[in-house]
Amino acid sequence: MIRMFHVQVTYPNRVAALQDINLHIRKGEFVFLVGPTGAGKSTLLKLVYRGIVPTKGQVIVDGVNVARLKPRYVPYLRRNIGIVFQDFKLLYDRTVYENISFGLKAIGATNSEIRQQVKKVLNLVGLEHKKKTTPHLLSGGEQQKLCIARAIVNEPMILLTDEPTGNLDPETSWEIMQLLLHINLRGTTIIMASHDKLMVDRARKRVIRLEQGRIVEDLPKGIY
């Protein structure tokens, strides 16, 4: 599903964020991306949805060479990828419902499709009763669930989540984790960047460790 060959990313300010990255993530896998702040976790996720292009090397997503993808095809790549951002990127002047439907409208879904899909996904994350609220009235955990709902509403093959449990208490974190595991069980490939030791150790999934832009460890059923 996702392959990288000798990938290097150098930001314009000459920070080498990633160096010689090689990896292969299969369809349906759940992969943790761990490592200290600044290790390059967010950068690696950006490569997958073509938020950036690699300075060197190849990134293949679902058989498509992302680095060579023409800009006008990028939207089609992104419709297959759900993203949960570290900084949420919610629209605080719209309701919970509108935050989710907004993305669907943007990719041209019909009104009845939108109603059906949003309802389904709100039920899945347990926010059906808050659909008319605005995000700033939600707790951190609820906002995170809303982000997940928005990311999976069009049933993407890949879900990328960047430190989704970063600022949550352990109990809420585990709730989010179970939600993600549930989504993974339905067949969605998930990459989750995290520093949350407790969570990683408890889930017993594949762990890729980054340090200073390099992969230093890649263990199936690893721990932090």
Add this chain to the structure above:
Amino acid sequence: MIFENIGFYLREALLSFKRNPLMYLAAIISITAIFIIIGLFLLISLNFNLFLKNLESQLEIIVYLEDNISESEVNDLKKSITSLEGAKEVKFVSKEEAFQRLVKDLGDQKEIFSLLEKNPLPASLEIKVKDPKMIEPMVKQIEKFKNINIEEVEYGAGIVERWLDFTGIFRVVGISILLLLLFASVLIISNILRITVYARREEIEIMSLVGASSWFIRWPFIVEGLLQGVISALISILVLYKFYFWMVDKIHEAIPFLPLVVEKRELLPLGLLLILLGGVAGFLGSVFLVGRYINA
């Protein structure tokens, strides 16, 4: 794609106006102010142009005829001149008419003529031209007829040249100022739109990240920019219209017969120009500004 979703784009534009009415109001007022300045300039130019046209129509060639010219010779000459390229109107002024005119012009001082035994003024042909540029070549042609009892051809050589210089400079300066104003207004309008687009950069980024095509993202903003431009243009036209006709009345009270442009038909293109300008500025501004936040 555009027409299928036009409802969505309009709704989005209206929603964003509802969410942030003060920002859009400020934008519309600023753009309106720019259009009023451009409109005033255009109205002044339009009237100045009319003023020049009026003066221009008074430029003419006068062919003085000798006293012994016969009526058929006059008619032949008149025909030949009328057939010249550029002649608009050829009018015969007899000795008698010339004398009457002079008497009328002199008014109180007409007693001096009682001393004269015979009318000293020559008969003449007065030639109006289509374009002041034609005057000199026409004079050259007419001078070729000189064998037939023409006394003199007069056309105010220096004045015509200076006139042409002056109107030429006027046009160049006018067009330069207009271009400058248009350029400034495009800059200012795009800066105003920049604020409204910047306020919604997160929406643009999110749309881009969920896989909306760049034109799908742009259209609501284009519709919005277009609306802002066109609404501003309409308001400025209304203000200019009221103000202009009020001003025309005031001027006519002071100088009753000053020719001013009052035909709605002649003012219409000006209004259309403003609307077009508003639409184009709004359209282009949005297309370029939104592009910045796509694929962030």
